[in-house]
Amino acid sequence: MEIVHLNIGGSMFQTTFETLAKIPDTKLSGLKRDLSIKDSPASFFFDRNPDVFNSILDLYRTGELHFPSNICGATLRTELEFWQIDKKYLSECCLEAFYKHESNLSILMEIKNLEKSKVLDVPIEECREGCWRNNIWRTLQYPQSSRKASVFNTLYMLIVVLSTAVLFLSTMADIRKPTDRNSEFYNDTLTTPKTNLYFTTTVPDSIKYIDAFCGIFFTIEYLARLWVTPLKCRHFLCTPPNVVDAVCIIAFWIFFPLLQMRPESMNGTAFSYVIMILSSASLLRLFRFYRFMNRFQSFDVINLAARASMYQFGILIAIFFLSNLFFGYLIYYVEFQDHNAFSNAFTGLWWAFITMTTVGYGDVVPTYFLGRIVGVLCALTGIIMLAIPVAVVTSNFTVYYNKLKDYSNHEKAKKKENKSKCRLKPGSESKSVSPIHVLTLETIESHKNRVEIGKSKKLSVSHQEKVGQGAGGGKKM
Structure with a gap:
C-alpha cells in the first residue's frame, strides 16, 4: 500500500x-x-x-x-x-x-429589491443631485428621506384620518340636517330609508368643508407626484397604490357634487346604486394608510412572509373548498328527511362554509343525530385548517424578520464606516501610520544613477583640488 x-x-x-x-x-x-x-x-x-x-x-x-x-x-x-x-x-x-x-x-x-424600491430617485441623466424635482419626489414619496418629508407624511396621515372620520360621520342621521327640498316628491320612487336619508338630508357645513378640503388636498398631492415622478407615466398610473388614489379622487369629484345637487330626474333605485358604488369606492381611501405602514420594517416582513406563503395558502384554500363541497353535499342528504332546512345542496355549502370558519350564524342547523355528527366533523376539520396557515406564516415571518434585521444591521455598519472615513482629514492616516517604501526597478535604477552622479562629482572636485594644489606649488617655487 x-x-x-x-x-x-x-x-x-x-x-x-x-x-x-x-x-x-x-x-x-x-x-x-x-x-x-x-x-x-x-x-x-x-x-x-x-x-x-x-x-x-x-x-x-x-x-x-x-x-x-x-x-x-x-x-x-x-x-x-x-x-x-x-x-x-x-x-x-x-x-x-x-x-x-x-x-x-x-x-x-x-x-x-424591497429596499431598492423605497429609494427610487430621479435618474441622474434627467436631473442633477439636489434639484427641485428630486427634492419634491423624495418629500412626497419617502418619509424617511428627510425631516421635512417626515413632517409632510405626518400631515398626510392626519388628513387621511380626518377624511375617514368624515366618511363615517356622514352616515349618522343624528348630525345630518334636513334640506329645503320636498321629501314627498321622492317618497314615490325611493326604496330604502338609507336612500331617503341622502335625498332629504345633508351633512353640516363644517363636515362639508372638511370633506372638500381633504379631496382638494389629495388631488393636488396626486398631481404633484405625477408631475415629478421619475417613472414613466404608464408605470406610475399602473402602480396599485396610485390606482387606488386615482379611484378615490375620481369617486370624490363625482360623489361630492352629486350629493349637493341631488338630481330630481334620477329615481330612487338608480340613486341607491350610485350611492352604494361611489361610497364603496370612497372607502378605498383607507388604503392610504399603507404609505404610513410602509415605513416600518415589521410591515415589510409581513408583506414578504405573505408572499412566501402564497403557495401554501393556495393549497390550503383548494383543500378547504374540497372539504366544503364534501360536507355541504353530505349534510344535504343526511338531513334529507327535514323539509324545512337544507332545501338544496347550495344551502349545505353555505352551512359548511360558516361552520368550518367557526362563525356559526345558526340560520341553518342540522336536527338529526347523523347531521350533528357531520357538523362536529365539519367544525373540527375547519379548526385544523385554520391552525395550519398560522404556523406557516409564523415560520416565514421569523425567517424574514431575522434576515431583514441582519441585513439592516449590516447596512448600518457599512454606512457608519463610510461616514467615519469621510470625516477623516486628508493626510491624517500618515500621522499615525508611516508609509512603507516599496522598491521597484525604477527606484533602484534612479538610485544607482544618483550614486554614480555623486561619485563623478566627487572625482571632478578632487581632480580640481589636485590641479589647484599643483598650480599653487609652482608659483612658490
Missing part, C-alpha cells in the same frame, strides 16, 4: 492511493506517484479549506459524505466543485445545510 501525504492549507493528511481510487473520476483519484522520486512517500499540496477536506477524505474512507453544520453551504458547493465530487454522494441528513444558502440568497435578494 503506497502512502500519500496531502498538505491541505497547512494541515497534513495521510492516506493511500487505494483509498483515493474508491471514488473514480475525481481530482484525488487522479493523483499519481512521481516515479522519478524513489523510496519516498508521495506528497501533494492543495491550498484549500482543511476543515471541509476532512469530510471529503471520509467519503473515500467510508463511502458517506457528511459535512459539519457550522459551514456555509456556498463553501461546501465550492469545495465539491474543486474536488470534482458529485452531489449524489451527499448524505440526506446534510441536504438542509447544503441547500440552505440558496434559500437565504433568495430571501436576501427579495429584501434588497
Whole structure:
C-alpha cells in the first residue's frame, strides 16, 4: 500500500492511493506517484479549506459524505466543485445545510429589491443631485428621506384620518340636517330609508368643508407626484397604490357634487346604486394608510412572509373548498328527511362554509343525530385548517424578520464606516501610520544613477583640488 501525504492549507493528511481510487473520476483519484522520486512517500499540496477536506477524505474512507453544520453551504458547493465530487454522494441528513444558502440568497435578494424600491430617485441623466424635482419626489414619496418629508407624511396621515372620520360621520342621521327640498316628491320612487336619508338630508357645513378640503388636498398631492415622478407615466398610473388614489379622487369629484345637487330626474333605485358604488369606492381611501405602514420594517416582513406563503395558502384554500363541497353535499342528504332546512345542496355549502370558519350564524342547523355528527366533523376539520396557515406564516415571518434585521444591521455598519472615513482629514492616516517604501526597478535604477552622479562629482572636485594644489606649488617655487 503506497502512502500519500496531502498538505491541505497547512494541515497534513495521510492516506493511500487505494483509498483515493474508491471514488473514480475525481481530482484525488487522479493523483499519481512521481516515479522519478524513489523510496519516498508521495506528497501533494492543495491550498484549500482543511476543515471541509476532512469530510471529503471520509467519503473515500467510508463511502458517506457528511459535512459539519457550522459551514456555509456556498463553501461546501465550492469545495465539491474543486474536488470534482458529485452531489449524489451527499448524505440526506446534510441536504438542509447544503441547500440552505440558496434559500437565504433568495430571501436576501427579495429584501434588497424591497429596499431598492423605497429609494427610487430621479435618474441622474434627467436631473442633477439636489434639484427641485428630486427634492419634491423624495418629500412626497419617502418619509424617511428627510425631516421635512417626515413632517409632510405626518400631515398626510392626519388628513387621511380626518377624511375617514368624515366618511363615517356622514352616515349618522343624528348630525345630518334636513334640506329645503320636498321629501314627498321622492317618497314615490325611493326604496330604502338609507336612500331617503341622502335625498332629504345633508351633512353640516363644517363636515362639508372638511370633506372638500381633504379631496382638494389629495388631488393636488396626486398631481404633484405625477408631475415629478421619475417613472414613466404608464408605470406610475399602473402602480396599485396610485390606482387606488386615482379611484378615490375620481369617486370624490363625482360623489361630492352629486350629493349637493341631488338630481330630481334620477329615481330612487338608480340613486341607491350610485350611492352604494361611489361610497364603496370612497372607502378605498383607507388604503392610504399603507404609505404610513410602509415605513416600518415589521410591515415589510409581513408583506414578504405573505408572499412566501402564497403557495401554501393556495393549497390550503383548494383543500378547504374540497372539504366544503364534501360536507355541504353530505349534510344535504343526511338531513334529507327535514323539509324545512337544507332545501338544496347550495344551502349545505353555505352551512359548511360558516361552520368550518367557526362563525356559526345558526340560520341553518342540522336536527338529526347523523347531521350533528357531520357538523362536529365539519367544525373540527375547519379548526385544523385554520391552525395550519398560522404556523406557516409564523415560520416565514421569523425567517424574514431575522434576515431583514441582519441585513439592516449590516447596512448600518457599512454606512457608519463610510461616514467615519469621510470625516477623516486628508493626510491624517500618515500621522499615525508611516508609509512603507516599496522598491521597484525604477527606484533602484534612479538610485544607482544618483550614486554614480555623486561619485563623478566627487572625482571632478578632487581632480580640481589636485590641479589647484599643483598650480599653487609652482608659483612658490
